[in-house]
Amino acid sequence: MIELVRTNDAVVISFIEALMRDAGIAYLVADQNMSIVDGSLGILPRRILVDAEQADAARKILVDAGIANEIRGQ
Structure with a gap:
C-alpha cells in the first residue's frame, strides 16, 4: 500500500x-487511533x-473531486 x-x-x-x-478502491485509514497519544487534539x-x-485511479478521483492539493508527493 502507498x-x-x-x-x-x-x-x-x-x-x-x-x-x-464509491469507486470500489480498497483503502486504509492509518493512524486513526493516534488520538490517544495526542489527547484527541487532532x-x-x-x-x-x-x-x-x-x-x-485514486489520484485521478481526487483530482476530479477538486482536492488534488491533498495528494501526497505532488
Whole structure:
C-alpha cells in the first residue's frame, strides 16, 4: 500500500473515504487511533493508503473531486 493523503482534517478524510468506497478502491485509514497519544487534539495526521495498483485511479478521483492539493508527493 502507498500513502495517498496525509491530513488531520476529519472532513477531508471522510470525503476521501466516500470517494474510494464509491469507486470500489480498497483503502486504509492509518493512524486513526493516534488520538490517544495526542489527547484527541487532532494534531497527528491520519494517512489514507491505497493499493499500488489502484494509486493512479485514486489520484485521478481526487483530482476530479477538486482536492488534488491533498495528494501526497505532488
